[in-house]
Amino acid sequence: MAERIVIDPVTRIEGHAKISIYLDDADQVSDARFHVAEFRGFERFCVGRPFTEMAGITSRICGICPVSHLIASVKAGDQIMAVDIPPAAEKLRRLLNLAQIVQSHALSFFHLSSPDLVLGFDSPPESRHIFGLAKINPELARGGIRLRAFGQKIIAALGGQRIHPAWTTPGGVRSALTPEERDQIRDLAPEARATSQFALHLFKGMLDKYREEVETFGNFSTLFLGLVADDGSWEHYGGRIRVADADGKVLADGLDPARYQDYIGEAVENDSYLKSPYYLPLGYPGGIYRVGPLARLNLCRQIGTPLADRELSEFRKRDGVRHSSFHYHYARLIEILGAVERIEQLLDDADVLSEQHRARAGVNRREGIGCSEAPRGTLFHHYQVDQHGLLTKVNLIIATGQNNLAMNRTVAQIARHYIKGPTIPEPLLNRVEAGIRAFDPCLSCSTHAFGAMPLHLRLIACDGTLLDEVRR
Amino acid sequence: MKCRVLVIGYGNELRRDDAVGPQTARAAAQLEIPGLRAVAVHQLTPELAEMLAYAARVVFVDADRNGDGSVRSCPLEPTNISSSLGHLSDPRELLALAEALYGRSLNAWLITVPAPDLDFGEGLSASAERGLIAALQQIALIARDSSTMTREGEQCTRPA
Numbered sequence: 081m082a083e084r085i086v087i088d089p090v091t092r093i094e095g096h097a098k099i100s101i102y103l104d105d106a107d108q109v110s111d112a113r114f115h116v117a118e119f120r121g122f123e124r125f126c127v128g129r130p131f132t133e134m135a136g137i138t139s140r141i142c143g144i145c146p147v148s149h150l151i152a153s154v155k156a157g158d159q160i161m162a163v164d165i166p167p168a169a170e171k172l173r174r175l176l177n178l179a180q181i182v183q184s185h186a187l188s189f190f191h192l193s194s195p196d197l198v199l200g201f202d203s204p205p206e207s208r209h210i211f212g213l214a215k216i217n218p219e220l221a222r223g224g225i226r227l228r229a230f231g232q233k234i235i236a237a238l239g240g241q242r243i244h245p246a247w248t249t250p251g252g253v254r255s256a257l258t259p260e261e262r263d264q265i266r267d268l269a270p271e272a273r274a275t276s277q278f279a280l281h282l283f284k285g286m287l288d289k290y291r292e293e294v295e296t297f298g299n300f301s302t303l304f305l306g307l308v309a310d311d312g313s314w315e316h317y318g319g320r321i322r323v324a325d326a327d328g329k330v331l332a333d334g335l336d337p338a339r340y341q342d343y344i345g346e347a348v349e350n351d352s353y354l355k356s357p358y359y360l361p362l363g364y365p366g367g368i369y370r371v372g373p374l375a376r377l378n379l380c381r382q383i384g385t386p387l388a389d390r391e392l393s394e395f396r397k398r399d400g401v402r403h404s405s406f407h408y409h410y411a412r413l414i415e416i417l418g419a420v421e422r423i424e425q426l427l428d429d430a431d432v433l434s435e436q437h438r439a440r441a442g443v444n445r446r447e448g449i450g451c452s453e454a455p456r457g458t459l460f461h462h463y464q465v466d467q468h469g470l471l472t473k474v475n476l477i478i479a480t481g482q483n484n485l486a487m488n489r490t491v492a493q494i495a496r497h498y499i500k501g502p503t504i505p506e507p508l509l510n511r512v513e514a515g516i517r518a519f520d521p522c523l524s525c526s527t528h529a530f531g532a533m534p535l536h537l538r539l540i541a542c543d544g545t546l547l548d549e550v551r552r
Numbered sequence: 553m554k555c556r557v558l559v560i561g562y563g564n565e566l567r568r569d570d571a572v573g574p575q576t577a578r579a580a581a582q583l584e585i586p587g588l589r590a591v592a593v594h595q596l597t598p599e600l601a602e603m604l605a606y607a608a609r610v611v612f613v614d615a616d617r618n619g620d621g622s623v624r625s626c627p628l629e630p631t632n633i634s635s636s637l638g639h640l641s642d643p644r645e646l647l648a649l650a651e652a653l654y655g656r657s658l659n660a661w662l663i664t665v666p667a668p669d670l671d672f673g674e675g676l677s678a679s680a681e682r683g684l685i686a687a688l689q690q691i692a693l694i695a696r697d698s699s700t701m702t703r704e705g706e707q708c709t710r711p712a
Contacts, residue, residue: 191598210598214652222602222653229599 099512100351101495107502112491114484114516115352123474131160131448131469136246138461138476144187144522147180147235148454150248151317152461155450157250159338160465162444168434169252174317175426176238176248177452178419181316182272183231184455185373185412185419188520189279190224193409196517197286201293201510220282223275227416230265230272234423237261252438262427269424273387276417280391283413287398290406296497297515298405298490301326303359303369304378305344305482307337307453312381314418316453322379323359323369326403332361337451340460344477355481368485371457372519373411378402385425388418405490408518412455443469454479456520480521490515556587557695558607560643562596563615569667569680573613576665576687583688585695596646604646605654611691612643612660615667621679623686625694628660661694663687 104110122141126134135153139146151173158165165173195208198217207215214221237257239247247254257265287294308322309315321335323343335343347356347364359367369375383389391414401407426432443465450461457479464473494515498508561577563570574592581590591603596612604610612628630648643662650656665683669676676684 211648211652214649218653225598225602225653229602232597232599 099491109495109499112488114487126474127471129471131157131463131465135248145184145454147176148459151177151452152450152459154248154250156448156461156463159448160445161250161441163251163439163441165252165439166436168431169437171431172253177317178423179231179234181419181455182416183228185416186224186228189412193517196514227272227275230268234265251440256434256437257432266427272420280413294404294406296494297518299403304375305369305371306375306379306458308380314380314383324379338449354484356484357482365485370486371479371482373415374408377411383418385418385421388414405518483519487519555589556608558610559590561613562593568669568671568673569677570615570670572615572665572680572684576613576684580691588695601649604650605656609659611694612662614664616664617667619666621666623665623683625661625663625690628662663690
């Protein structure tokens with residue numbers, strides 16, 4: 081009898097989603113779908129607004145990664161104005177984006193995922209959260225909070241506030257750091273670096289314990305897509321797009337982000353507001369690819385900082401590390417370390433204090449495409465404007481959407497491993513959530529959903545009969 | 553940074569009266585009460601737990617759309633209700649986090665200010681403006697008595 085399991089909603093992710101697992105007549109998992117059932121519609125209601133407002137508007141998409149939208153938006157604005165921004169502006173934007181990566185990754189690992197990892201996936205859900213973590217490993221919990229605060233302090237210093245800072249603008253940025261702010265951040269960097277190293281040490285020590293999860297949490301071959309620098313190094317702000325297969329073979333390199341429509345298709349399924357982008361030359365759904373920390377580490381030649389490169393080298397020596405989405409956690413921690421090191425390098429650059437940080441111009445092009453690496457992956461903002469700079473078309477391609485196909489496959493893989501009949505086993509419930517959480521999906525960004533509710537999982541027969549149900 | 557009284561005002565400053573928390577915090581900072589530190593934030597985040605660890609007592613200020621129209625000041629107890637998202641919806645959760653991470657159990661109050669207008673935009677309604685003044689009086693009272701007051705036995709209060 082064909083059946084369907086529904087997990088609704090998924091907890092400890094940003095936003096609200098539902099998961100359906102389809103069983104065939106033999107009670108074997110045939111497919112899984114990650115549905116996002118809410119809609120906020122930024123691509124529609126922004127039409128008619130001036131492009132100069134888009135940084136401020138789209139940063140409201142999300143309270144976790146507003147900076148990512150600021151960066152991609154103003155890069156699209158730079159193109160519409162047809163300006164090369166001052167070097168200081170680029171360095172300051174880079175500093176902001178690195179701080180965003182630190183604070184968002186810290187939230188993902190320390191607050192959302194480490195309770196699973198430290199307390200165990202099968203520990204009671206009522207204690208599997210930051211408070212439970214604080215009891216078992218207060219040093220890790222405190223370190224995580226301070227690490228996130230480090231990133232947010234930089235964002236607040238640059239943007240005036242931690243959340244939704246309206247500081248970047250087409251053409252550059254509104255202000256530089258003061259020497260006092262730079263020194264305060266510099267003083268905090270060693271602790272941030274030490275915390276990320278501590279977390280990496282802890283995580284690597286846990287890997288043997290989670291062999292089963294490494295094997296089943298999205299452990300398959302896909303393409304990877306992301307920005308790399310001109311020399312192939314890890315990149316988060318500039319550079320060009322590289323696409324590689326699961327074995328590291330580069331399929332396409334040096335792709336212009338502004339020509340994303342040449343190589344990224346956007347499929348839409350009727351059961352989700354989450355788009356399903358795919359690599360166009362391989363078609364849909366064969367062009368499945370992953371973005372984000374794991375993709376960036378699989379694509380780059382090096383990170384370009386000593387401590388993170390040492391960790392990257394060790395990461396690459398582990399068997400199968402390229403394939404399993406469980407290792408998004410590992411990659412995230414290495415990226416935190418690299419981002420902190422790069423922040424320290426930027427603070428030594430006099431340009432971060434420069435007053436030459438903004439180019440001014442009007443509408444000189446009718447189209448602009450901004451691309452950057454958000455913590456969760458590659459982000460595109462595509463705008464078309466009229467002669468007055470009013471938006472006539474907006475298209476946003478968000479990291480979480482680009483991982484949609486991989487998240488579906490991850491759920492199916494976990495379900496195949498744990499479902500042995502027409503009931504919902506407890507380990508499945510915990511691990512499906514954790515498998516999705518490895519991607520750190522931000523549904524607020526990708527569909528502009530809002531809110532989070534307790535877990536609800538249902539097992540439904542093909543005739544609509546409710547066979548099993550679990551609420552959390 | 554140690555302080556005797558920490559005031560945390562929170563809310564969305566683009567939703568009219570929801571801004572009364574942050575605006576009260578900024579106004580409290582201007583009162584020049586010795587040992588008082590005030591922060592205005594968009595939402596409560598776990599990072600604030602560390603700030604609590606260095607305070608003797610804390611006053612949260614929030615907008616209240618469902619109240620009876622009066623400013624209320626209630627003592628708070630820590631509560632573990634976390635869903636571990638990036639921000640916390642309840643100040644009691646933040647108190648619990650400070651206790652769990654830093655071993656600090658501190659006297660805390662929540663002052664709620666009437667917020668009849670939560671539409672998009674800036675600027676407080678007359679009701680919220682009046683509430684802001686009353687909230688400042690409550691904060692001054694808590695700060696003034698901070699050396700002698702305890703949480704035990706305290707009741708919700710309404711300004712006259």
